[in-house]
Amino acid sequence: xxxxxxxxxxxxxxxxxxxxxxxxxxxxxxxxxxxxxxxxxxxxxxxxxxxxxxxxxxxxxxxxxxxxxxxxxxxxxxxxxxxxxxxxxxxxxxxxxxxxxxxxxxxxxxxxxxxxxxxxxxxxxxxxxxxxxxxxxxxxxxxxxxxxxxxxxxxxxxxxxxxxxxxxxxxxxxxxxxxxxxxxxxxxxxxxxxxxxxxxxxxxxxxxxxxxxxxxxxxxxxxxxxxxxxxxxxxxxxxxxxxxxxxxxxxxxxxxxxxxxxxxxxxxxxxxxxxxxxxxxxxxxxxxxxxxxxxxxxxxxxxxxxxxxxxxxxxxxxxxxxxxxxxxxxxxxxxxxxxxxxxxxxxxxxxxxxxxxxxxxxxxxxxxxxxxx
Amino acid sequence: xxxxxxxxxxxxxxxxxxxxxxxxxxxxxxxxxxxxxxxxxxxxxxxxxxxxxxxxxxxxxxxxxxxxxxxxx
Ligand SMILES: [Zn+2]
Numbered sequence: 001x002x003x004x005x006x007x008x009x010x011x012x013x014x015x016x017x018x019x020x021x022x023x024x025x026x027x028x029x030x031x032x033x034x035x036x037x038x039x040x041x042x043x044x045x046x047x048x049x050x051x052x053x054x055x056x057x058x059x060x061x062x063x064x065x066x067x068x069x070x071x072x073x074x075x076x077x078x079x080x081x082x083x084x085x086x087x088x089x090x091x092x093x094x095x096x097x098x099x100x101x102x103x104x105x106x107x108x109x110x111x112x113x114x115x116x117x118x119x120x121x122x123x124x125x126x127x128x129x130x131x132x133x134x135x136x137x138x139x140x141x142x143x144x145x146x147x148x149x150x151x152x153x154x155x156x157x158x159x160x161x162x163x164x165x166x167x168x169x170x171x172x173x174x175x176x177x178x179x180x181x182x183x184x185x186x187x188x189x190x191x192x193x194x195x196x197x198x199x200x201x202x203x204x205x206x207x208x209x210x211x212x213x214x215x216x217x218x219x220x221x222x223x224x225x226x227x228x229x230x231x232x233x234x235x236x237x238x239x240x241x242x243x244x245x246x247x248x249x250x251x252x253x254x255x256x257x258x259x260x261x262x263x264x265x266x267x268x269x270x271x272x273x274x275x276x277x278x279x280x281x282x283x284x285x286x287x288x289x290x291x292x293x294x295x296x297x298x299x300x301x302x303x304x305x306x307x308x309x310x311x312x313x314x315x316x317x318x319x320x321x322x323x324x325x326x327x328x329x330x331x332x333x334x335x336x337x338x339x340x341x342x343x344x345x346x347x348x349x350x351x352x353x354x355x356x357x358x359x360x361x362x363x364x365x366x367x368x369x370x371x372x373x
Numbered sequence: 374x375x376x377x378x379x380x381x382x383x384x385x386x387x388x389x390x391x392x393x394x395x396x397x398x399x400x401x402x403x404x405x406x407x408x409x410x411x412x413x414x415x416x417x418x419x420x421x422x423x424x425x426x427x428x429x430x431x432x433x434x435x436x437x438x439x440x441x442x443x444x445x446x
Contacts, residue, residue: 185384195409
């Protein structure tokens, strides 16, 4: 039995709705994409807002910290904003011959100018402090740049209603947010001069020579070397000078040592933090071959070149950590790894270097919060 | 909203000091100006000596259950 009319009406209505949907999809094939686009844009907007908050937080912390060391004669906000927007242009690579040295020249000038600018803003800061403050401004510059790039893709995607632009940036967002959070933590670490995960290479080198009789001198800009004897072998332990935040010029230091020592150098051992894969334990120590050093590649190139010229084997010891752990305050597992590295270095020296020979041990990384042992 | 609970937290490291007269190691929250291998004038809680050397600055990690999980993967 049927209640006349009513059931029919409902069915018709439902059919009509279906028909409408069908028409929308047929007449307007982009409909689903539009829908998706607006969802993605909303998601991006929320994350961009989070990014902006981190950027504002870092910027104001940086200005607050610089103000402590400023003499009050400059408009800090304006000056900092100007530094945040500064840039360096990489050399032309159409003819790559000699590009590493051109790049080195540009990067050196850029770093010196950056440091000079920070020093000018903070005349009350001492040498070590100024270096750490320079690192701090670099952190602010990093997060500022990240924010501007994400904002660019968001706005561009919105303006052109191009789902492929917003999709690309949306796919990267989880990693970018992780980096942004790391920048935020890094800002606090550099504000107070706390050791960061990246400093583990330096820490290991310092622990290797701790309490031993040694000759210490500066071998290159911001780079020192400890010269000592161990089991009849001559050790050159190289690291950036601390406790101010700097990575020094390890390649220049290694080149200078090799040029002085010549054929006597029988091995170079490099210690550095390395990016771990997801699922691997932080603080794991792994051995390998090659120049363990990050950065733009200038130091790596120069070390490889001199090692080849003198036919010196390059041994690498790396400590696993994530990108976030590298720039945030050092974790216990990373600090403990430094002690394991010391033992490993000693065993490499025992097995690979004969008595009477020289060996270079380079601890690579940022020295913030790590003094001379 | 994005920065929630765990993420907002700032990692605050501990400074580990070794007394120069009795070699006891003790820790306290990090203070600005501390750096590894630096010497500070602080009273040792055990022997009362007043010179200590900083032997480590790091964030103490809680013993994680995660570690056990990792081994199954
Ligand atoms: Zn004591």
